[in-house]
Structures are given as structure tokens and as C-alpha cells.
Amino acid sequence: MDKLRSWLVAFLAVVMLVGFVWRINSPDYYKLEIHFQKVNFLTTDAIVQTRGVAIGRVEAVNLTDSLVRVIIDINNGTNIPRGSQFIIKPKGLMGKSMIEVAFAKSSKQDYLKPEETIVGFTQNDSPFDPRQMEKQIFKGLKGIFSRDDSLLIQLKQMNEQLRQLRK
Structure with a gap:
């Protein structure tokens, strides 16, 4: 009986450890793919924000034959309405860029799903x-x-x- 109890405790400890590791490694974000014509110095780890609040970051910027493919990580719990605009804007005086998300106003709750592809825009106004x-x-x-x-x-x-x- 004591042997069974000790095996049961060891088994529960292993299950809890696996669950804890799985919880730590599970991402707290979801990915979206955005296509741009140009990205104006947008780099990985650049901020993705809406109305001044950071909601994610840029994971990857890749050049394809006809456009620039940007993968962004959006924080879980941030629902982006379908039809929202993703705009690359300059950030500060150093020439770096960020992505501003202009939420679409919608009465129905239709949000972008993980792994969706969106067409983005680049702001033409340069501060210089x-x-x-x-x-x-x-x-x-x-x-x-x-x-x-x-x-x-x-x-x-x-x-x-x-x-x-x-x-």
C-alpha cells in the first residue's frame, strides 16, 4: 500500500510538472501576417500599438518577390475588429518605425482570427x-x-x- 501511495504521489508530481512546463511555454499571443509595399525601417521587435497602448510586437520582416511580409505577435485578449487598418508610422527621431492599428468601428463582433493575412499601409508623412x-x-x-x-x-x-x- 505504501509503495502504491508513493508511486501515485510521484506520478501526480510528474503530471503537475509537465502541466507547469506546458503552461510556461504556451504563448501569450497570437500571430497575424501583414503585407506591405514598403516598411520604412521597420525592424523585428518593433512595437505594435493602438491609441498609444502597446498590444504586440513585430516578430519577423521578410522580403518576397512583390511585397514585404511582416509577422506580428498580438497579445491574447486583444481582439482586433475585422476591417482595422495596420499603418507603419515613424517612431521618434532615430528613424525607426512602428505599426499603429486603427480599429474599425463595427457594431457586430467580427474579429481577426490567428494566422490571418491582412494588407497594411505605410504612412507617407515623414517628420523630415x-x-x-x-x-x-x-x-x-x-x-x-x-x-x-x-x-x-x-x-x-x-x-x-x-x-x-x-x-
Whole structure:
């Protein structure tokens, strides 16, 4: 009887150990495949986020004949509505990129399934686009010069008031 009890305890310990190891090794994410025309410095381990909250990371970036195939890991429990947009955006000043997920607004609960393939987009606006910088510089200069004009008008009015007081 004692031998049976000790074998039973050993067997339960092994089952618990296998269950624990299986639980530790089970992924806490699911994979999605996204196809892009270009990825603008997107690298593995880049952040996948929505509205500023990280919901996953980029696992792999692979070049194929006609497009770039990106595999992302999305945290379990994060349901992405079908029709959501996956947009590569620049992150910071160092030139790295990230994926922003713009959730689609849907009344029915139709979510993307693991291993699905989606077509993604790349944001064209670069923070260092020379044309955009030129527009911003001229806009700023215009604001400075328009303030100078108003300052000159105020100085002229004050000068006129001083002349009237002297009379």
C-alpha cells in the first residue's frame, strides 16, 4: 500500500510538472501576417500599438518577390475588429518605425482570427519631409513679421499720443 501511495504521489508530481512546463511555454499571443509595399525601417521587435497602448510586437520582416511580409505577435485578449487598418508610422527621431492599428468601428463582433493575412499601409508623412519643413518655416516667419507690423502700429499710436500730450 505504501509503495502504491508513493508511486501515485510521484506520478501526480510528474503530471503537475509537465502541466507547469506546458503552461510556461504556451504563448501569450497570437500571430497575424501583414503585407506591405514598403516598411520604412521597420525592424523585428518593433512595437505594435493602438491609441498609444502597446498590444504586440513585430516578430519577423521578410522580403518576397512583390511585397514585404511582416509577422506580428498580438497579445491574447486583444481582439482586433475585422476591417482595422495596420499603418507603419515613424517612431521618434532615430528613424525607426512602428505599426499603429486603427480599429474599425463595427457594431457586430467580427474579429481577426490567428494566422490571418491582412494588407497594411505605410504612412507617407515623414517628420523630415523638406517640403513640409519649408511650409512650417515660412508660416513661422509670416507670423513673426505680422507681429512686427502690429508692434509698429502700436508704437506709432503711442508716438501720436505723446505728441498730443506735449501740445
